[in-house]
Amino acid sequence: MVTPSTPGDKEKVVSKLPSWLRQDLKVRAAQLGVDIQDAVSQAIEMWRATPERLTPIDTTGGVSWSSWLPPGKWADLKATCAQREIPLVQGLAQSVALWLRENSTPAARRYVRRVIVCNQKGGVGKTAVAAGIAGACAEGDNLKVLVASAAVALLSDGAIGAADVADDANELDSEDEVHPGLGLRVLLVDYDPQGHLTNQLGLATIGIDEPSLAKYMAGTEKRGSVRDLVVTLDDDRFGGRLDVVPSCADAFLLDIMISTDRNRQATLERVLEPLEADYDVIVIDCPPSLGVGMDAAIYYGRRREEEEPGNSGVLIPVQAEDSSADAFELLLEQIESGQADWRIEVDYLGLVVNLYDARDGYVITSSLEAWKAMEEPRVIGVIGRLKDQREAVRNKRALVAYAPSCQQAKVIRRIAREIV
Incomplete structure (x- = not known):
């Protein structure tokens, strides 16, 4: 679901994510000092730019999730999901999983x-x-x-x-x-x-x-x-x-x-x-x-x-x-x-x-x-x-x-x- 916005504003999107994926996203974004909405926006861009098909993610029992994205970002995700013939929830899950993989946990500071x-x-x-x-x-x-x-x-x-x-x-x-x-x-x-x-x-x-x-x-x-x-x-x-x-x-x-x-x-x-x-x-x-x-x-x-x-x-x-x-x-x-x-x-x-x-x-x-x-x-x-x-x-x-x-x-x- 997308909440309409005025031109130039971000739009609120509501979907579902597996609870473990939502938690990992929250923790990793905090570790890297990145806003969750920016992380998801980057994730969608990365996923859409990836030509190969990624391993499907089990989205059974997904929990409610919402964020704010730039106008048109959610529509782009829906269009790519339709093109690849996968559900929107699956496309979102794959996007987040890809972002987590490419943005690993920062190395702990080394102390003598x-x-x-x-x-x-x-x-x-x-x-x-x-x-x-x-x-x-x-x-x-x-x-x-x-x-x-x-x-x-x-x-x-x-x-x-x-x-x-x-x-x-x-x-x-x-x-x-x-x-x-x-x-x-x-x-x-x-x-x-x-x-x-x-x-x-x-x-x-x-x-x-x-x-x-x-x-x-x-x-x-x-x-x-x-x-x-x-x-x-x-x-x-x-x-x-x-x-x-x-x-x-x-x-x-x-x-x-x-x-x-x-x-x-x-x-x-x-x-x-x-x-x-x-x-x-x-x-x-x-x-x-x-x-x-x-x-x-x-x-x-x-x-x-x-x-x-x-x-x-x-x-x-x-x-x-x-x-x-x-x-x-x-x-x-x-x-x-x-x-x-x-x-x-x-x-x-x-x-x-x-x-x-x-x-x-x-x-x-x-x-x-x-x-x-x-x-x-x-x-x-x-x-x-x-x-x-x-x-x-x-x-x-x-x-x-x-x-x-x-x-x-x-x-x-x-x-x-x-x-x-």
Whole structure:
């Protein structure tokens, strides 16, 4: 049906469309920022210009549909339908389906993965987990790497001899999976003024009078940019794909330095955002703190507009002990209050139970079970208290480069694959 109009006006048309087609048209037009009436007008022109016969569409049970079209557009559609000997409803359905096919869903905006490794309790192994994740992501895709099976990744693999773990380390090895390295471009940020990450990787800390991440966040540094701080880790295993922003002791004053910023929770993002296009993953090794600087890290890891859930978020290393559980509750309170205050969503990438050894007794094993019983965030890996990580630190190398076949490296690769 067509409602008459005055010359030059659009005319209202009423017909029927399958409900699914009408809904797809509505959603796609909104995604592309196109008025539905313009989309239908384009659809009719495209269909009439298509010489081949298109696959018939089931229009049974079509629902009422209306729009405004330029004068004569509907008449042109009716004439072409008559020429092709198909019903008007079928011609309209084919037109809309053709437009949908030729105007696909716009690609989702690509966001670099931002992994915020945090816990306000010190000594839980945040730095080891952050460096391990970064190294596992940057390993060359031309390498064959060993990854612990999902079952082994959740076992207490630091406690050989415990009831729930194989008696022989070789039996654990039989659970390995062989994969190519991920080969991702990674930026690892030492956000902790103590500089453990920088020291563990054998890099020099930034001098107190030199440009630093904290100074750029505070807006007090006018020389150069944060890009000048980036150091590439010199290790063939990473092929130049693993970069580091070293620590500077001035970050001890970060909370004071950014406290007067009008939008202080966004200070870390303002500094790192210009680098994001250069990387696939950015890993932030956070300090054991619940201050303003930690707020900035949490905000940086929030889910951005149109970002896929779980693309970025917080990864929380913990230990199987009561004090770690208490600290975890304080961190959750900070994250939850930040979400409410800033009206954002922060995804939990998971928990990593670190430095675990079942031989330490019932308190440890029962704490692990308590962590595993949590539904959100869930445990995505258990890393044993083994010597390889300590040796890697002593030798100033990343774990996956120093001992690529050790059990800790295999589990950390499994964790990396869980979050990227």
